[in-house]
Amino acid sequence: MTRNQTAVVRRGPSGGLHRSTAVVLGVGMALAMSACSSKADKVAAAPSVQVPSPTSATATPSTVPTAKATADVLAVYQAYTDAKVAAMTTGHADPDKLLLVATGDAYDNLAGDITRAQQAGIVYKGTEVTHPQVTALNLSDSPQKATLTDCIDVSNWTAVFSSTGANAAATGMPGHLFVNVEAVQNTGSTWRISAYTPDRSRTC
Template sequence: MTRAQRRPSGFTAVRIRRHATGLLMAGGLIALSACGSGDDSDGSAKRPVPTSSAPAPETSSASADTQKQAKDTVLQAYEDFWAEQVKAYGQADIKGTNLKKYATKKALGRAMGDVLVMKEAGTTTEGAPTHKATVTSLTLTGDVPKASLSDCLDISGWKTVKTKTGAVQPFPSNQPLRYVTTAKAERWGNQWMITDLTPNGNRTC
């Protein structure tokens, strides 16, 4: 009697201061039954009957969903941070804003420093910058989840004005109006915080 063999068939430079892990097991093993002894009445040997292929394991999308949700939350925190920063620059003061809710460490220190310089210079800002940010890296493991972002910041509609007169201060001749800004964020409890913001004035976008 012969036996069939089995075969395994991813700023603020204001003018002030300028898986896919492929599942290779998707093809199941095909088992061939052993042929019987002797011949059939017609003289032909029995043919091995293949069993049904094992179903491919289901691929869970939970991990991808978690990553997407986290990225969306990071981006929202970044937008909220910018809204509060613009508000602070518009009055040359962080009082009455929620800047400390969304910024900390270097990002908060930079914003507070800019506000101080503006207050001493008697300037504020009008309008707001526009940006298109993306999350370039995301780590949800460890004690403190972290993320990095890249933004194409457009400050052409964000004017610096003299507080007393409202006179618009011109942009320096070498000031790019669209440039890359990078940011870092950390999740503290349930809140993502912007911890660092770095303008890259030599990288236009």
Template sequence: MRTTTRMRTLGLCACAVTVAGVLAGCDSGTKSGEAAATEPAASASPTAAASRAPADPDAAAKTAALTTYRRMWAEQMKAYQKADARGTELTQYASLDALGQFRNDLARMKAAGTVVRGELNHHGTKVTDLDMKATTPTATLTDCMDISQWQTYSTKKHAVIPMPTSQPLRYLATAKAERWKGQWLITAFTPHGDQSC
């Protein structure tokens, strides 16, 4: 119930901004981590190289979960731009529960006559918890959502609907994912609009 209320607050009603978008601007933290690991390599001694921490055994699983999350948002952006999921591949990246949530959001947008314009940027998206030993492997992802380039547009009034002045332009969000038959699916998405980042 809290998730549904928060989704409405963040833009699925006519007075707020919908959270969705292409993750092209996403900084998962991997690039900065790679740079830090690569730069000292030229001057590192063999002893220092040998004492480096071993590679993360779950790196591939984390990357796959993050890829699913990014692709889900890319498809969701297509849906939110027209308030319609038809013609998207959301079903490949989201579970039935998550799809139900997103479809409800789209139905509210359509009823209100709103669509989304602009971009949603993501900062520091990462896997914060991973359980590969469970019967159904699970992952928790955290994301810093940046809606500063987003607009809710009224197709009835042909005008941009201003954001509430109390709406943070960057806030935390979490997502849950599960791996079924080798494929990660997002099972839940929860924006935390009261937690800026």
């Protein structure tokens, strides 16, 4: 007595295709093997379905907060630089406007520099050219924090006496100044510069 081969294709728990085959030796064995091979070819030839990688699916959204924070930090650093240049070139500063872009040591040091320049009768001419880079972001802290570095071109940034216009800059001043900068995100999701430290031991 002979039996023909019976092939059952069912879907396994993982979603793939599995073959459960019962084979009984007999006169129709060669025919059954041929049918099995034909069905296997059809299964192999079926178009594969590509499943999106979980890594690529989650990578894009995770970069959004970082990109926004980087842009916001660079924007407040530019606003801080603009406020500093405006105050030092005119000899006057609005404390309320400075508080919008600076806090902590950065505010105290900038306000102190402006006061000392006023007392010495010194203003600045020209402008600073900045090249800031955000080197670190910590968005898990509260407040959030950022670290920047900058190589400032100060070759066109000159101290003069407001009464005479004579050069008031110290001799041997470099044309570039390296600074370490820190920023924090305070109440209302507003970034402010919290530390601004020139490092004259470094060249750039």
